[in-house]
Each structure stands twice: as C-alpha cells, then as structure tokens.
Amino acid sequence: xxxxxxxxxxxxxxxxxxxxxxxxxxxxxxxxxxxxxxxxxxxxxxxxxxxxxxxxxxxxxxxxxxxxxxxxxxxxxxxxxxxxxxxxxxxxxxxxxxxxxxxxxxxxxxxxxxxxxxxxxxxxxxxxxxxxxxxxxxxxxxxxxxxxxxxxxxxxxxxxxxxxxxxxxxxxxxxxxxxxxxxxxxxxxxxxxxxxxxxxxxxxxxxxxxxxxxxxxxxxxxxxxxxxxxxxxxxxxxxxxxxxxxxxxxxxxxxxxxxxxxxxxxxxxxxxxxxxxxxxxxxxxxxxxxxxxxxxxxxxxxxxxxxxxxxxxxxxxxxxxxxxxxxxxxxxxxxxxxxxxxxxxxxxxxxxxxxxxxxxxxxxxxxxxxxxxxxxxxxxxxxxxxxxx
Amino acid sequence: xxxxxxxxxxxxxxxxxxxxxxxxxxxxxxxxxxxxxxxxxxxxxxxxxxxxxxxxxxxxxxxxxxxxxxxxxxxxxxxxxxxxxxxxxxxxxxxxxxxxxxxxxxxxxxxxxxxxxxxxxxxxxxxxxxxxxxxxxxxxxxxxxxxxxxxxxxxxxxxxxxxxxxxxxxxxxxxxxxxxxxxxxxxxxxxxxxxxxxxxxxxxxxxxxxxxxxxxxxxxxxxxxxx
Numbered sequence: 001x002x003x004x005x006x007x008x009x010x011x012x013x014x015x016x017x018x019x020x021x022x023x024x025x026x027x028x029x030x031x032x033x034x035x036x037x038x039x040x041x042x043x044x045x046x047x048x049x050x051x052x053x054x055x056x057x058x059x060x061x062x063x064x065x066x067x068x069x070x071x072x073x074x075x076x077x078x079x080x081x082x083x084x085x086x087x088x089x090x091x092x093x094x095x096x097x098x099x100x101x102x103x104x105x106x107x108x109x110x111x112x113x114x115x116x117x118x119x120x121x122x123x124x125x126x127x128x129x130x131x132x133x134x135x136x137x138x139x140x141x142x143x144x145x146x147x148x149x150x151x152x153x154x155x156x157x158x159x160x161x162x163x164x165x166x167x168x169x170x171x172x173x174x175x176x177x178x179x180x181x182x183x184x185x186x187x188x189x190x191x192x193x194x195x196x197x198x199x200x201x202x203x204x205x206x207x208x209x210x211x212x213x214x215x216x217x218x219x220x221x222x223x224x225x226x227x228x229x230x231x232x233x234x235x236x237x238x239x240x241x242x243x244x245x246x247x248x249x250x251x252x253x254x255x256x257x258x259x260x261x262x263x264x265x266x267x268x269x270x271x272x273x274x275x276x277x278x279x280x281x282x283x284x285x286x287x288x289x290x291x292x293x294x295x296x297x298x299x300x301x302x303x304x305x306x307x308x309x310x311x312x313x314x315x316x317x318x319x320x321x322x323x324x325x326x327x328x329x330x331x332x333x334x335x336x337x338x339x340x341x342x343x344x345x346x347x348x349x350x351x352x353x354x355x356x357x358x359x360x361x362x363x364x365x366x367x368x369x370x371x372x373x374x375x376x377x378x379x380x381x382x383x384x385x386x387x388x389x
Numbered sequence: 390x391x392x393x394x395x396x397x398x399x400x401x402x403x404x405x406x407x408x409x410x411x412x413x414x415x416x417x418x419x420x421x422x423x424x425x426x427x428x429x430x431x432x433x434x435x436x437x438x439x440x441x442x443x444x445x446x447x448x449x450x451x452x453x454x455x456x457x458x459x460x461x462x463x464x465x466x467x468x469x470x471x472x473x474x475x476x477x478x479x480x481x482x483x484x485x486x487x488x489x490x491x492x493x494x495x496x497x498x499x500x501x502x503x504x505x506x507x508x509x510x511x512x513x514x515x516x517x518x519x520x521x522x523x524x525x526x527x528x529x530x531x532x533x534x535x536x537x538x539x540x541x542x543x544x545x546x547x548x549x550x551x552x553x554x555x556x557x558x559x560x561x562x563x564x565x566x567x568x569x570x571x572x573x574x575x576x577x578x579x580x581x582x583x584x585x586x587x588x589x590x591x592x593x594x595x596x597x598x599x600x601x602x603x604x605x606x607x608x609x610x611x612x613x614x615x616x
Contacts, residue, residue, distance in 0.1 A: 288448070291472050291501060296504075
C-alpha cells in the first residue's frame, strides 16, 4: 500500500467526529438525490404511460388538400410493415352533438376498429362499465367517457341522439363507459368505423391512421419512413411538444437543485479538511523533512477528500435506495388515489445506472474539492511548519 | 584536514531575508564536514544556527552560494530530487519530536521507509530493531500521546535513523528534556554515531554537550567564527 493512502486512511479514522460529520453531510445530500431521482424517473415513466402511451406515437393524415384517405387498407398494410411499428389503427373522426333528454353537449365521435384501436390507446383497461368489443357486435352503439356520461346523465343501455350539420342523425346505444383521468373523459366517444361512416355520410374512407411504435423515442424517424407512402405523418413529439418540454424542464430544474445540494455538502468537506490542514501543520512539515514530496502531501489530502466523498456516496445511495423502495411500497388511501388519476402506489424506479453515476460523480466532485485544502497543505514552508509547535 | 572528501561542503553559502531591510541569517559560510564526524553548532540565539541546519537539511534554499552533499551540488535541485535526498541521506531530530500523533511508535519509525517505497514487512523489521536499540521494545505499539517526552524523543531518533542516513541533523534535540534525560539522549546519539559511523550535526545551547563533540562550530551574526 502506498504510504499516502496509509496516512490518509489513518487520519480519517483518527478524526472520528469530523469524519462522521463530513460523511453524514454528503450522505444526506446523496440520499435526497437518490430518492428524488427514483421519484423523478418513476413519475416520468408514469407520465409517459398515461400520456405518450395513450395516444398514437405517429399520426397519419390525408394528403395535402384532401379530407379523406380513400384506399386506406393498402396504407394500413404498408404502414404495419414499416420497421419499428407495433400497431396500426385506421379511424374516421369528427365533431358531433350529443343529446340525452334535455342535456346537450359537443364532443368528438371517433369511428374505429375496436380491436386495433385498443392496441393504440389501451382503452379497454380504462373501461369502468360495459365493453369496447360490443361496438363490433352490434350496429349503432357507442362508448363514451365518464365525465360526458355524468353531464348527459346517461347510463349503460341508454340511447343518445347524435347529430351534426351535414350528417345523418343517429340514435346510438351506450355499450361502454371509460375513465382515463384525462380531459378525454369529457371530449371523446368511440363508435365502430361503419357507424361513423354512416353518420358522417361518407363511403368506405377514413381520415387518419394511428400508429404505435415499439420505441416511442423513434417517432420522427418512423414518421419519415411512413411519409414515403405519400401521406402526411407526424410524430408525437411534433404534435404534442409540450409533453417533452414539461418533462425536460422538470428534470433539468430538479437536477440543478440536487446538484447544488451535493456541491454544498462537498464544500462542507472542504472546510472540514481545511481545518484539519491547519491542525496538522507540524505533521506536514515533518513528513516533508522525512522526504515526502509536495505532490505526495497533496495526494494525502485529495485522497482524504475523495474517500470521505466515496463513503458519503455509498451510505447515501444505500439509505436512498432503501427509502425509495419503502416509498414504493406505500399504498395510497383510496380517496387521494382518485385525485392522482387512479394511481394506487407512488411510482418509483431505481436504476442501477443512476446509482453508479451518482456515486462516481460525488467521488469525483470530492476529489476536485479536495484540491484546494491539499494545495494549502503543500504550500506550507517546511521550516515554518516544523517551528510552529 | 584528511584527504577524504567531505560529506558536506558549504561554499560561500548565504541566506538573506528581505523584510523591509536586508538581514543576513547566514553570511558567506564556508565549511567542510567529514564522514563520521560529530559536530556541535553553538552560538547565541538568532546567530543563524537553525538557518544553517535547515539549509543543510534541504528544508530551506540558500540565497547564494553552493551546498554539496556527498559531492553533489544540491543547490538547484527540484523538489522531487531534494525530497529524495532528505529521505535517503538525511535524518532529522528536532527540539520537539514531531511524531505523527495518530500512528504508533513503530509506525512512526516505519514512515521514512514507507516513503522510500519499502514494503511494510521490511520496514517493520528495521523499525523494530531500531526501537530495541533505543530501549523501547516494549512501547512499540503506543502512540505518542501515551509516551513520555524522553520516550518520544527516542522514537524520533529511531525514526531519524530508519533509512540509515549518511547524515543526522539534530536541532537542539535535548532542548525540551530535563538534564538527566537530555544527557541520556545525547549519550545515545554519541553511541549511535560511533556504532554506524554516521555524520552527526547537532545544534545545542548546552556547553557541556558541545565539549563532548569532535568539533565545535561557533556562529555569531550569521558568520562562522570558530571551526
């Protein structure tokens, strides 16, 4: 073992109280960082699940100047063959007025092939009453959102009157009610593609195709491939840029704050180490007399700072992971669960990579932070240091 | 003077402090010290004894002049080279022992050997032998705080000798001890000097001790007056 490490370790052990304080300060900061990171990743993942994975990753729309896609079966076929595409769903959508008894509201009426649509939006998991598949089995049926149902005061089995200028008014029986926890509950309804074509008074056409990808990060790349078919295709980052922005802003501001906490903790180590340099002046002088070079003296103090940082990072990440997993176990009371859109537990994701990055970063930060006190120690004139006792 | 070349040679060595006015702490010192000599440096306080000591010990750099150790000019060497000479060729005993408080007596004596890059096992064998020699075989695992002043000073002597340096420098090595312990330490140094033929240069205020040396060098106002 190199003697610099021998001395650094011994001095850390000898100054127990100071060591505990330094390691404690870093551990506390790292713990907060670890827990917060696990929460952040968990919530981001949840956000993607509830938003990005609920709407199409790529939307295909008619060619310039057209209202409809006519030969859509070919398009659906070709699109599903594009590499990276996991599901495709054609739809015909538009506005409609819904009336039940004296209540009247406007919403979107989307004609879909239920099975294929479900692969895109997972709407079946959000059904609270009835069944989406019912749309396939009987004509003139509709699935509506929970809020819209409340406002219209309709129940499963009731028939609502649907109308709109230039369309064929229909009476559609409610065969399902979904609840997503999003504004869609008030603004979206599903019917079969046939029923929608009849309502909008068109032939066998659609006005859009929803596409789901294996990896939602590749939306723009896949959209470009689909555009080769001649139709317009837009990735979700283009159609919903605000989601990306929200996540980016939250992650960045979070990381900046947490980074500062760790920097502050490291400053604590620096000032503690600076004090120990002052306390060890005559020892440093004697080490120089014994033949320790200036760079060896520096190494001793940088090592101390680095070791304290590493200890703090290890203790901090360990307790942080333990706390994170504890939080993940916590079951939310039913009342507040509703408030958070149906989440029953707090989403927590502990990624090994994050932990390793945190440990490495804190260790490096402390090595760097140790340079200042180390230089103070190395700058000491050995003659003065020895006469200082 | 014998024909043998000196282990230490000072040529017009000068140390000047500029502190508002110029002050010659050491003024054109010329001196040759032979291998195996036991030299006492005496003089009133402020006469430049410690400055001379620190210059020879490579802890300080001269303003002008040349210093040769074992015929090598060490005046303009880098920190790394000077550190290596301190480690391999020089041993220090100061008025205060300056032992590392968090290490045992044994570890303190091992330290110069570890700095020299020796293995722990090797260093331990040498340190144990030296501590036996200074009569501390049963105190090896004690830390400086658990030892008396005289014991600590003996540990410091063992440490100074651990790398078998050609030159041992003592800056009032008995100054902090009572007369009896001081005499004992002095006798120990004298005995080691005879045993290993190492060169000893000792700064002292004590005339009795100086008289027992092979040679007395007297300094007044930074000038060597008697050799």
